[in-house]
Amino acid sequence: MRILFILSLIAILAGCKDEMLAVPVGAYNYTNHDISMVWADGHWVGGPRVNGGGGIAGSITLPRKYTPGTSVKLEWERGVCIHDTPECEKRDASGGFILTTKSKTVVVPPYDGETMAEVQVVLLPNDDARIYVGNISLLHKEHPSHKEFGSLIEDGPRPLEGIWPPNNSKPKDASK
Template structure:
């Protein structure tokens, strides 16, 4: 039976069904602009942070969280989604005499770094912020969440226990124990 041989009611039902399938198929690939907040857990001031080329701020030591930009993510999480985090930071330790040194043009002496990070699973119906966590040794993590990094149920606990929950601050003195192996949060 061909489409031309259908009654008007049958044609409407077929068009409705095709539209409904198209809508459902489109929803799974829907991209959403999600605000990004950068959190600095190093002892270096970050002058600029970008995620996938989008500027997202410049958190100072002990700072972060203000969303200055956004990135597009699919509403439906699929394994293997990565983002490229890039940063420009001071070469000196915050608030030391070394930070008084300037380059030839009189500006702060800066260095750059980058890391491609795989995004852990997220709920696309509840995501509120992409959280970029800048860590010692030019390391970084990313979370897509609807809860604060400081919330007791934040997924960072699986790797770090309460380390991130206690707020942005330099972690250089205790970071090496976390840099090569995940921490078992159940201990």
């Protein structure tokens, strides 16, 4: 009987290690394009306009215990034109905005599964993106984005074209 109890306890503890959690997702737009839709691992997470974001419209599942190599497939539709320019007045055959679809698989940086409260999708110039998981606002000085961006993200959603990436060079891992 005692051995059965010990085996059951080991099985329960092993199951906790692989526990998956649904975590709310917010998308933030740091580009000069209107973004109409964003999906993370196939789940709709909103449509942040220029200078906007943060509304939580969905969730994705992540392992409670961070695993190196954890990634999320992001897809988004954005306007082909720069926000509020004459090109944006053009419409497709059905009268809608002319959109393009972009995608990127993003590796999730380490997070604490005990305190994660939100997945933050940060959409950047050159159709690049980052993901952060945690319980700290993008606007907070101790947000992990500071390692790469300094205070650029902290200053709130706004177009970073010409500011990031530095020297107008494309990031090494950008994909479309």
